[in-house]
Amino acid sequence: MSREQVIYILKVLVIFVVLSLVLDRLVFTILNRASDKVLSGQGIGKLNHYLKQKDSLELIIYGNSRVNHSLNTEKFDEQSFNIGVDGTNIAYAECLIKLLPKDKEQIIILHIDPEQAFSKNYAGEDLKKLRCKYHQIDTISSIINRYEQEDPLQSIYKSRAYNGLVFSVIKNYLYPKYDHHNYYGFDPLPTSVEQQKVMKKLVENDRQTECNEELVLNAAYEKAIDDIDKFCHINNKVLIVISSPVYRDNCKEDNIQLRKFLDERDVWYFDYSDFFRNDNSLLYWKDLNHLSEKGANLFTDSFKQDISKFNTNKLK
Amino acid sequence: MLFNSIEFLLFFVTVFILYWILGCRFKLQNILLLAASYFFYAWWDWRFLFLIVFSSSVDYFVGSKIYKYDRDKLRKWWLCLSVVLNLGLLFVFKYFDFFARSFSELMKQFGWSPNELTLQLILPVGISFYTFQSMSYTIDIYRGKLKPAKSAISFFTYVAFFPQLVAGPIERASNLLVQIEAPRSFETKRFNAGIFQILIGLFRKVVIADSIGIYVDSIYSNLSFHGTTTILIATILFGFQLYYDFAGYSDIAIGTAKLLGIDFKQNFNFPYFAKSVTEFWRRWHISLSTWLRDYLYIPLGGNQKGVILQYRNIMLTMLIGGLWHGASWGFVVWGGIHGLALVADKLHTSKPILSKSKVSKVLGWMITFSLVMFSWLFFRSKSIEANIEVINKLFSLELSPLFLGDINVFFTILVVLLMGVGLDFYLYKKAKPLEPFGAQLSMFQLGLASVFLVLVINLFHSTSINFIYFQF
Numbered sequence: 001m002s003r004e005q006v007i008y009i010l011k012v013l014v015i016f017v018v019l020s021l022v023l024d025r026l027v028f029t030i031l032n033r034a035s036d037k038v039l040s041g042q043g044i045g046k047l048n049h050y051l052k053q054k055d056s057l058e059l060i061i062y063g064n065s066r067v068n069h070s071l072n073t074e075k076f077d078e079q080s081f082n083i084g085v086d087g088t089n090i091a092y093a094e095c096l097i098k099l100l101p102k103d104k105e106q107i108i109i110l111h112i113d114p115e116q117a118f119s120k121n122y123a124g125e126d127l128k129k130l131r132c133k134y135h136q137i138d139t140i141s142s143i144i145n146r147y148e149q150e151d152p153l154q155s156i157y158k159s160r161a162y163n164g165l166v167f168s169v170i171k172n173y174l175y176p177k178y179d180h181h182n183y184y185g186f187d188p189l190p191t192s193v194e195q196q197k198v199m200k201k202l203v204e205n206d207r208q209t210e211c212n213e214e215l216v217l218n219a220a221y222e223k224a225i226d227d228i229d230k231f232c233h234i235n236n237k238v239l240i241v242i243s244s245p246v247y248r249d250n251c252k253e254d255n256i257q258l259r260k261f262l263d264e265r266d267v268w269y270f271d272y273s274d275f276f277r278n279d280n281s282l283l284y285w286k287d288l289n290h291l292s293e294k295g296a297n298l299f300t301d302s303f304k305q306d307i308s309k310f311n312t313n314k315l316k
Numbered sequence: 317m318l319f320n321s322i323e324f325l326l327f328f329v330t331v332f333i334l335y336w337i338l339g340c341r342f343k344l345q346n347i348l349l350l351a352a353s354y355f356f357y358a359w360w361d362w363r364f365l366f367l368i369v370f371s372s373s374v375d376y377f378v379g380s381k382i383y384k385y386d387r388d389k390l391r392k393w394w395l396c397l398s399v400v401l402n403l404g405l406l407f408v409f410k411y412f413d414f415f416a417r418s419f420s421e422l423m424k425q426f427g428w429s430p431n432e433l434t435l436q437l438i439l440p441v442g443i444s445f446y447t448f449q450s451m452s453y454t455i456d457i458y459r460g461k462l463k464p465a466k467s468a469i470s471f472f473t474y475v476a477f478f479p480q481l482v483a484g485p486i487e488r489a490s491n492l493l494v495q496i497e498a499p500r501s502f503e504t505k506r507f508n509a510g511i512f513q514i515l516i517g518l519f520r521k522v523v524i525a526d527s528i529g530i531y532v533d534s535i536y537s538n539l540s541f542h543g544t545t546t547i548l549i550a551t552i553l554f555g556f557q558l559y560y561d562f563a564g565y566s567d568i569a570i571g572t573a574k575l576l577g578i579d580f581k582q583n584f585n586f587p588y589f590a591k592s593v594t595e596f597w598r599r600w601h602i603s604l605s606t607w608l609r610d611y612l613y614i615p616l617g618g619n620q621k622g623v624i625l626q627y628r629n630i631m632l633t634m635l636i637g638g639l640w641h642g643a644s645w646g647f648v649v650w651g652g653i654h655g656l657a658l659v660a661d662k663l664h665t666s667k668p669i670l671s672k673s674k675v676s677k678v679l680g681w682m683i684t685f686s687l688v689m690f691s692w693l694f695f696r697s698k699s700i701e702a703n704i705e706v707i708n709k710l711f712s713l714e715l716s717p718l719f720l721g722d723i724n725v726f727f728t729i730l731v732v733l734l735m736g737v738g739l740d741f742y743l744y745k746k747a748k749p750l751e752p753f754g755a756q757l758s759m760f761q762l763g764l765a766s767v768f769l770v771l772v773i774n775l776f777h778s779t780s781i782n783f784i785y786f787q788f
Binding site for chain 1: 322336339502504507511540541716724725727728731759760762763764766767770771774775776777778779
């Protein structure tokens with residue numbers, strides 16, 4: 001390779017590095033400015049909406065799609081928000097909980113799926129959904145780093161924070177999905193006749209599965225629950241852990257083990273997995289793990305009564 | 317290590333710098349390439365390093381013996397040794413369990429339940445590719461088309477050359493070995509072409525293919541809950557996923573080799589624009605289709621022994637070609653479909669029903685595209701039962717609304733697919749292959765194109781990790 005060729009390669013490299021970093025920062029800045037104004041949509045809007053009002057909320061619900069579609073926050077007396085997000089897990093919830101203001105009295109409803117709590121492979125991958133805030137909120141970046149879910153290239157190319165979110169940001173910036181002032185986080189799942197047929201098929205095809213032979217609480221779950229519990233104690237929060245209803249809970253042992261774990265830590269736990277066992281109409285379900293709007297409203301009414309019976313001066 | 321990983325980037329940059337520091341000393345460069353290739357392969361699974369060294373040693377030795385002897389009988393004997401050993405390795409690691417299980421299932425139909433004797437061996441990465449590549453060497457020496465490698469290092473490097481080791485293209489000694497045994501020079505045009513093709517390959521693979529994969533996986537994992545429309549769209553999208561996954565990988569392999577001053581043959585030439593199945597096989601996985609033509613179809617007699625035997629040879633070649641892809645009857649069925657289509661194409665060519673008008677070309681494209689897309693479902697659904705379920709669904713005409721899933725993902729798929737198909741269509745219409753396209757770019761144009769592609773990759777890459785053809 002001649003000297004001229006080496007210089008050529010270096011020139012290409014310099015042009016590429018300079019231009020790519022400039023363009024990256026430009027795109028990142030534009031997307032930041034746009035996304036900060038997005039307060040609707042599951043991609044980033046709901047998260048922004050939560051961040052905007054978290055300090056003023058009295059009751060907040062955390063978890064995945066199961067709780068997102070099962071607890072109707074409009075029915076609560078307290079100022080409430082359901083930040084259940086599809087495809088998330090306990091690390092995501094932990095991150096958002098730790099953003100809450102210190103000392104303010106707040107009720108934390110945290111959904112845990114017992115099956116996921118005892119899975120072997122979970123290591124906080126759901127934190128990838130918070131990478132869009134990696135460069136903006138220190139708590140989020142530190143938790144992502146702790147779970148080793150950081151994108152190594154994101155420190156060089158900041159626009160990677162918006163991977164998979166660009167169209168969602170543009171669309172909701174230009175045409176918001178809903179008026180966020182009238183949105184409290186609950187996403188009802190209306191069902192149709194077609195859906196009922198699908199649900200019937202799901203029920204027919206559902207097979208009884210046995211529990212895993214060895215039930216060991218996932219290490220990430222154990223640490224996260226301890227951290228959340230500690231945070232709540234220090235910061236005047238009431239932590240209530242729930243497992244929302246499922247159509248058919250085939251393994252009970254994980255629920256029992258989870259209850260034992262939480263009891264050892266004096267954490268309140270309500271297991272609603274079998275809530276509809278005695279009246280399991282298909283009308284209450286979207287699929288085997290998610291309630292329909294009808295089922296969610298029934299469940300919410302009952303849950304609200306349960307937590308109001310709490311013997312604690314921290315609840316209204 | 318995957319091509320789209322930081323480990324590979326660090327690995328390749330190191331190799332690139334050391335390689336060109338060695339300059340014209342191509343023998344030292346070959347030693348470096350060999351060491352790097354074995355390191356690359358060992359990264360996957362160091363235990364199978366012994367296998368590739370063994371296979372290379374046998375063929376290097378056999379090649380020299382074939383060339384040395386004049387008597388055809390002896391030469392044939394050595395050739396058989398090479399073929400039997402290579403195919404034997406392939407059979408043991410890839411097909412033994414499949415045939416053992418199939419035999420056991422067949423016997424159960426007759427009321428006998430033999431013990432299922434399976435080896436449960438891990439499939440060594442790339443074995444289907446490097447055994448074929450190594451065999452072509454000994455066969456070409458036997459045919460008098462090639463002289464043996466000048467040194468063991470150059471031959472071992474030819475077999476193990478890391479850009480194409482684990483998933484092709486399947487190179488011929490007449491192309492690759494010749495370049496390995498000659499000094500390589502750095503050319504800026506080839507450098508430009510290499511960089512551009514690597515980035516296009518990454519775009520095709522991590523943006524288009526992997527994004528489509530998210531949607532396709534969600535549909536195929538819940539087949540019974542989707543109607544005809546959704547499954548049809550998912551099947552077509554899978555065809556694009558497969559193409560962009562494999563073509564993307566080939567682009568990265570070809571581009572990487574270019575950066576080392578080595579030219580691979582083109583492996584994909586816009587196959588989805590083919591107007592007949594015959595044309596499709598001149599455009600899809602060209603390195604495999606030409607290998608099968610030269611080392612299976614032609615030795616069987618090709619089209620030289622009459623029409624009936626030609627059709628037989630086509631069917632055999634395609635059935636074996638199907639089986640090469642994987643140890644499953646689904647792949648054999650896939651091969652059979654293409655075999656029948658090729659036979660039908662030959663029949664039509666000899667007695668054309670349609671004239672060569674524009675309308676017939678469009679019709680030809682539609683038929684070819686539909687057939688190819690339909691046949692891919694045998695790649696996706698691994699079991700016969702799943703295949704039957706998909707086919708039933710497709711022909712049941714349950715015209716329920718299309719399931720979009722995550723609307724963000726679906727819209728991303730549409731946009732990036734449009735970009736990918738748009739680029740392909742542009743190059744196809746201009747009759748410009750992708751391989752040398754980057755060579756015409758100036759330094760600044762290359763910089764700009766790279767910046768744009770990297771931005772698109774950063775914003776739209778999927779986080780799922782799959783190189784579909786690695787399973788072969």
